Amino acid sequence: MEFLGYFGGVFExxxxxxxxxxxxxxxxxxxxxxxxxxxxxxxxxxxxFHLTPTQGLILLGxxxxxxxxxxxVSAILLKIPGxxxxxxxxxxxxxxxxxxxxxxxxxxxxxxSGVGGVIGVLLLIFLTPVLAVWALKFGPSHLFWIxxxxxxVIGSLDSKSFVKGLLSGCIGLWLSQIGYxxxxxxxxxxxxxxxxxxxxxxxxxxxxxxxxxxxxxFAKGRVSAAxxxxxxxxxxxxxxVREVARSIRSLSIGTTVGAIVGLIPGVxxxxxxxxxxxxxxxxxxxxxxxxxxxxxxxISAESANNAMxxxxxxxxxxxxIPGSPTAAVLLGGLLIHGIFPGSNIFDKHPEVIWTxxxxxxxxxxxxxxxxLYTAAWAARIAKAPVPIMAAGVLVLAMFGSYSVQQxxxxxxxxxxxxxxxxxxxxxxxxxxxxxxxxxxxxxxGDYFTNGAMIAAAQNGLFEYFFTGGLNLIxxxxxxxSIGYSFWTNMIKGTSVDVEARTEVAE
Amino acid sequence: xxxxxxSALLGAAALAISTGVSMAADYPDRPIGVEVSYGAGxxxxxxxxxxxxxxxxxxxLGQPMYILNKPGAGGRKGWNWFATxxxxxxxxxxxxxxxxxxxxxxxxxxxxDADTFEPIANWGADPAVVIVGKDSEFNSMADLIAFAxxxxxxxxxxxxxxxxxxxxxxxxxxxxxxxxxxxxxxKGGGAAAMKAVIAGETLAGINNLSDAARALEAGNxxxxxxxxxxxxxxxxxxxxxxxxxxxxxxxxxxxxxxxVPKGTPQDVIDKLAAQVPKMFAHKRVTQxxxxxxxxxxxxxxxxxxxxxxxxxxxxxxxxxxx
Numbered sequence: 171m172e173f174l175g176y177f178g179g180v181f182e183x184x185x186x187x188x189x190x191x192x193x194x195x196x197x198x199x200x201x202x203x204x205x206x207x208x209x210x211x212x213x214x215x216x217x218x219f220h221l222t223p224t225q226g227l228i229l230l231g232x233x234x235x236x237x238x239x240x241x242x243v244s245a246i247l248l249k250i251p252g253x254x255x256x257x258x259x260x261x262x263x264x265x266x267x268x269x270x271x272x273x274x275x276x277x278x279x280x281x282x283s284g285v286g287g288v289i290g291v292l293l294l295i296f297l298t299p300v301l302a303v304w305a306l307k308f309g310p311s312h313l314f315w316i317x318x319x320x321x322x323v324i325g326s327l328d329s330k331s332f333v334k335g336l337l338s339g340c341i342g343l344w345l346s347q348i349g350y351x352x353x354x355x356x357x358x359x360x361x362x363x364x365x366x367x368x369x370x371x372x373x374x375x376x377x378x379x380x381x382x383x384x385x386x387x388f389a390k391g392r393v394s395a396a397x398x399x400x401x402x403x404x405x406x407x408x409x410x411v412r413e414v415a416r417s418i419r420s421l422s423i424g425t426t427v428g429a430i431v432g433l434i435p436g437v438x439x440x441x442x443x444x445x446x447x448x449x450x451x452x453x454x455x456x457x458x459x460x461x462x463x464x465x466x467x468x469i470s471a472e473s474a475n476n477a478m479x480x481x482x483x484x485x486x487x488x489x490x491i492p493g494s495p496t497a498a499v500l501l502g503g504l505l506i507h508g509i510f511p512g513s514n515i516f517d518k519h520p521e522v523i524w525t526x527x528x529x530x531x532x533x534x535x536x537x538x539x540x541x542l543y544t545a546a547w548a549a550r551i552a553k554a555p556v557p558i559m560a561a562g563v564l565v566l567a568m569f570g571s572y573s574v575q576q577x578x579x580x581x582x583x584x585x586x587x588x589x590x591x592x593x594x595x596x597x598x599x600x601x602x603x604x605x606x607x608x609x610x611x612x613x614x615g616d617y618f619t620n621g622a623m624i625a626a627a628q629n630g631l632f633e634y635f636f637t638g639g640l641n642l643i644x645x646x647x648x649x650x651s652i653g654y655s656f657w658t659n660m661i662k663g664t665s666v667d668v669e670a671r672t673e674v675a676e
Numbered sequence: 677x678x679x680x681x682x683s684a685l686l687g688a689a690a691l692a693i694s695t696g697v698s699m700a701a702d703y704p705d706r707p708i709g710v711e712v713s714y715g716a717g718x719x720x721x722x723x724x725x726x727x728x729x730x731x732x733x734x735x736x737l738g739q740p741m742y743i744l745n746k747p748g749a750g751g752r753k754g755w756n757w758f759a760t761x762x763x764x765x766x767x768x769x770x771x772x773x774x775x776x777x778x779x780x781x782x783x784x785x786x787x788x789d790a791d792t793f794e795p796i797a798n799w800g801a802d803p804a805v806v807i808v809g810k811d812s813e814f815n816s817m818a819d820l821i822a823f824a825x826x827x828x829x830x831x832x833x834x835x836x837x838x839x840x841x842x843x844x845x846x847x848x849x850x851x852x853x854x855x856x857x858x859x860x861x862x863k864g865g866g867a868a869a870m871k872a873v874i875a876g877e878t879l880a881g882i883n884n885l886s887d888a889a890r891a892l893e894a895g896n897x898x899x900x901x902x903x904x905x906x907x908x909x910x911x912x913x914x915x916x917x918x919x920x921x922x923x924x925x926x927x928x929x930x931x932x933x934x935x936v937p938k939g940t941p942q943d944v945i946d947k948l949a950a951q952v953p954k955m956f957a958h959k960r961v962t963q964x965x966x967x968x969x970x971x972x973x974x975x976x977x978x979x980x981x982x983x984x985x986x987x988x989x990x991x992x993x994x995x996x997x998x
Contacts, residue, residue: 350749498717512894
């Protein structure tokens with residue numbers, strides 16, 4: 171309960187102002203397409219030079235928590251995921267927004283973010299020493315198996331057809347191999363200069379999600395009768411609160427998955443939302459509703475994203491090892507004020523560290539309040555006529571892709587992927603499994619290479635990858651996940667097909 | 677008539693000179709980009725952000741510098757872009773890491789080598805150190821080498837990647853002890869290589885002195901030796917590899933500084949070469965660098981040119997036959 175003693179620091183006038191500014195600014199930065207939480211925090215670091223360490227960290231802590239949540243805004247309203255973390259939110263959130271329920275989607279997303287985020291920070295406050303030991307247990311072989319576990323859910327993710335889901339996953343895995351190999355430095359599939367760096371995830375996300383939708387809108391816009399304005403009804407905040415409170419299962423799945431994934435250095439929050447979304451659907455009584463604007467989808471994905479924030483700082487604060495790109499930027503923010511994270515940071519700089527953590531806790535709550543307040547207003551974006559909406563999204567897509575690395579090559583990649591995805595969608599493929607393949611490909615591939623090199627110096631591949639408790643547990647999870655998918659999609663699926671066919675015959 | 681031609685020529689010459697002068701005098705009239713080939717938050721990125729802070733001061737360049745991250749493939753992606761696509765007007769600079777880019781140029785498969793770029797000035801030098809976990813049985817370089825000799829190819833040693841300073845140090849150690857290590861380039865750079873040592877995934881590791889000093893302070897690792905010619909002020913008790921009887925020089929020391937692409941106008945280069953070292957020496961910069969445990973080493977353009985040439989020769993020799 172030591173942290174309670176340091177709450178005073180957050181309530182000093184300057185600190186409180188920074189907390190407010192960081193939260194609101196973070197939401198806006200997070201909602202801007204192309205600005206990931208990592209870049210947003212990196213942009214803020216120079217501002218902290220002029221502040222005391224405590225004040226600087228309050229700003230960074232508040233901004234980190236709210237950029238993650240802010241990414242959901244563009245994912246829901248424009249179907250442009252602000253960061254990989256918000257992919258799963260776009261699936262149901264955007265469907266809901268297009269039904270005119272954007273306000274409801276935003277409210278659910280902020281509330282779920284807040285719940286997940288607060289629990290995540292509480293884990294950081296109370297369990298850091300325990301979690302630190304745990305975070306170190308994951309070596310290359312385990313990370314490889316975790317990536318494979320992710321691959322096993324590709325088929326069932328947001329796809330009507332299991333086989334088509336797997337196929338898009340394979341396309342994603344292949345696309346992820348383009349560029350220099352991260353470890354050996356060999357070139358793979360580089361046909362033009364724009365591809366030397368491989369496919370950057372942010373332009374890819376924008377292209378795969380936003381562009382097919384823009385093309386769809388343009389196609390529709392040609393017929394004036396199809397240009398309908400969506401009614402945006404007001405949605406009571408209390409209804410949303412009640413709805414989130416009822417969804418204990420989605421919340422707990424989201425928070426648990428987010429906390430575990432956040433803790434593992436090297437996997438990062440990229441896949442937390444997607445894995446939580448998939449698990450939540452598997453345990454749901456109404457799995458068919460997912461992808462069509464289902465509240466459970468948004469709640470599980472967003473609670474996972476923000477639950478990851480607290481635990482992802484455990485390796486950073488205790489071992490000085492940043493577990494995610496954003497944590498790496500925060501490390502810079504700490505170092506610049508002469509604060510060296512390590513096992514003794516809680517003894518050496520308690521006032522700085524506890525104020526930092528407290529600011530994240532309060533930042534989460536402020537973020538929810540501010541988010542709820544603006545949700546109804548932001549949701550009116552859906553009222554914009556289709557042609558204007560399409561043009562606006564296209565501009566933001568270009569701007570977002572270019573701004574990541576100031577590269578026209580990224581804009582071309584974004585457009586090419588977008589047009590390709592438009593065609594694929596016509597054949598019933600969907601973007602989410604493709605993106606998951608794109609994210610998991612390098613994780614699986616590089617950790618396999620890494621592990622294989624260590625194994626070669628020890629007792630060989632088999633012993634390194636297939637023995638040891640943690641490896642066996644992960645392999646068991648991989649096998650059960652494949653078995654489950656096989657059972658539900660192949661065995662049960664065929665019977666549905668037979669029924670459908672007989673119906674048609676009749 | 678003759679006079680007229682003469683005066684016209686003189687006039688033209690004067691105009692040429694004056695425009696030349698005014699180009700250098702006007703430069704820079706807008707913010708200057710600094711491309712960093714590593715991710716935001718890494719040591720290079722983070723130090724680049726500190727050393728470019730005073731650029732906007734009137735007595736420095738009068739225009740601020742901003743950082744543009746293009747991480748990927750151990751720096752190859754960013755430097756490839758810088759060598760081929762970056763504007764050559766002085767408004768885009770890049771942070772270099774020696775020996776990384778020189779070694780990559782020698783190994784091939786990239787679009788640059790030491791001659792593709794024009795150095796401006798050097799801001800820091802971070803030597804490589806040999807580290808082991810805090811509970812490791814190795815307490816000195818001698819222990820580690822004895823193990824490596826008894827178990828050739830089994831001494832797993834983590835580092836940030838292939839053909840970066842850490843790898844060069846490992847190659848030099850192997851050559852000097854006539855034994856075989858198992859160098860493991862990790863995914864995720866120096867931080868991941870450090871984690872591999874702390875978590876016991878590898879028996880030893882080679883890492884940046886600044887990061888290792890922090891891990892030592894936190895009680896997570898033991899530092900066995902420094903790969904430099906002299907002991908370092910941050911770690912006065914840690915011997916150099918040479919003291920341990922291994923003939924390893926400072927070829928693996930990670931030098932960081934700023935450069936521009938070849939083809940940038942000479943007057944722009946001259947202006948930058950004159951102003952940038954002053955910027956590195958600014959009180960605010962040195963203070964922040966000291967606070968963050970980042971070793972400073974300011975070198976002028978001429979000194980860096982000599983250092984690059986020397987590195988290129990040593991590395992070509994070391995990497996021969998690999």
